[in-house]
Amino acid sequence: MRTVAVFAFDGMSPFHLSVPCLVLGDRCGTPTRYDVLVCAEEPGPLRTNAGFGITVEHGLEVMDRADVVVLPSWEPRREPSAVLLAAIRRAHARGAVVVGLCIGSFLVAASGIADGREVVTHWRWADVLQERYPALTVRADVLWTDLGDVITSAGTASSLDCCLHLVRTQYGVEAAEKVARDIVVAPHRSGSQAQYIPVPVPPDPADDVIEKAMVWARSRLDQPVSLDEWSAAVAMSRRSFTRQFRARTGSSGQAWLLRQRLDRARLLLETTDYPVDRVAAESGFGSGDALRHHFNALLGTTPQRHRQEFYSSANKV
Template identity: 60%
Template sequence: MVRSVAVIAFPGISPFHLSVPALVFGHGGPEASRYRVSICAEAPGTFPSEAGFDISVAHSLDEIASADTVVVPSWVRDRPPSRPLLDAIRGAHERGTRVVGLCLGAFPIAESGILDGREAATHWHAADELARRYPRVRVRSDVLWSDLGDVVTSAGTAAALDCCLHLVRSDFGAGVAAELARRLVLAPHRSGSQAQFIPLPAPREDGEDAIERAMVWARLHLSEPVDLDHWSRAVLLTRRTFTRQFRERTGQSPQQWLIGQRLDRARVLLETTELSVDSVAGESGFGSAASLRLHFGRVLGTSPSAHRDTFATR
């Protein structure tokens, strides 16, 4: 099934932000056949970009009427969105179209009213202003993206790439997203709940980053019980020092991070193998199907079986 994506451009847009959804959804590999990408604007034609060169856009906002996904890849904060643009966003949402705001794209989406009483992510630098302008929106500056199903918002720059890759994974499963990530030289998956900004000191030049080694060690032992004492000893740190440095390095506790890694392993196994739920639980380190179901429901809001039915690659 081919999904159509309408990406909204405007005068003064950042070429990088415009290129993110075009690159991820319209990449020249096999994934390109899964999406039809149209760049559209309120006033089609040639207009300047933020980088100083012109961008030519052939399509009008009429493209939104037939799109499965509408992406606002950025915005100019001091520019009020026009009524035609807001009407197009509201109309798309009412038709069941998925609306995506990357970085400052959350501003016109919030202005449309479809985020009232709900949460939205944006770049941490703009979060206070977004919250001040739209007090009915719960603004998140502590996550990479927020996926409400019908509305998806993200932080900026690299997080926009992660968010679009997440949408590919949601649409077509982990196998397609992983192959695309490899072609784009991106991490296959970064959880949306990951912190946008972590005050991380530069690693030592000799490469002796104990927390990075701990992450590698844990990924190699996901199917085994990993207790904190054993884990910290594996990298020659005390439990207290290990816990403190791990949180400074990742923004999460070691156990939170480990559960996320195990869920990622379980999702890939559910999507790409015929292993039973019990076997998936064992291979991903949850120990039992009951524990896997508990964490799946708590973090992902679904069951392992339902996830497999939705995303399995046959």
């Protein structure tokens, strides 16, 4: 059981506060591997920007024993207190994972724990964050980024993606998919927040050809899929398909497909006793050596270690 401290402040959005509580906390009695505790600088009643109040029972001392500290939001024009920043720094120095959701990344930046590294925030606030904290590299082209000890996300719905990523990292793909099914969201969106920045409306937004191409490819993860075959399946030229796929997802088709294959392999390792060669074949890698290569390159581990870490706990969340 990991302890999660979720920081709340006066005037915050209740949606942002609810995201980590929903994904990581108790959902109508559904078993969870997280003990989620909402905390504030001063326990007691807090206002929200939705016209109703909440009562917070815990103070910042919860951060001193938390395994994960979630900063769900912030008011960028507000200067965080020295007490709050010190609590974040102490938690991070002790080994807690610090998660900044949406403009909660302003608190991550202010604490200094990500200096010299990358953070993500809502695209609307990215320039402000970069100007205020030049020691950071601020990204507005991805939904979330994971530095190992610090995780940050883009706005609103991508906070759900980020929290599901945390579950996936700490308890495995099957655990994250169970949570995603519970709350009825996609278990894994690999994409770019650039696709949400205002752009001209396409001629026929209802006909999402790239989504159809994704579904087609996901149903064939155990088979070789060439770019020519993939584009032809949705009646597009290779050039148009490549351009539109990147515009839609922020990734090349082959990079996206590799991630889908890795997730399939991780799920099979967590939920079956299949030998590594069979896992490789059923996830489209062809050989155990190829699977091991990509596991090491992208996940920094091996299929065997992933199975040892997640197989026994896969059905407990």
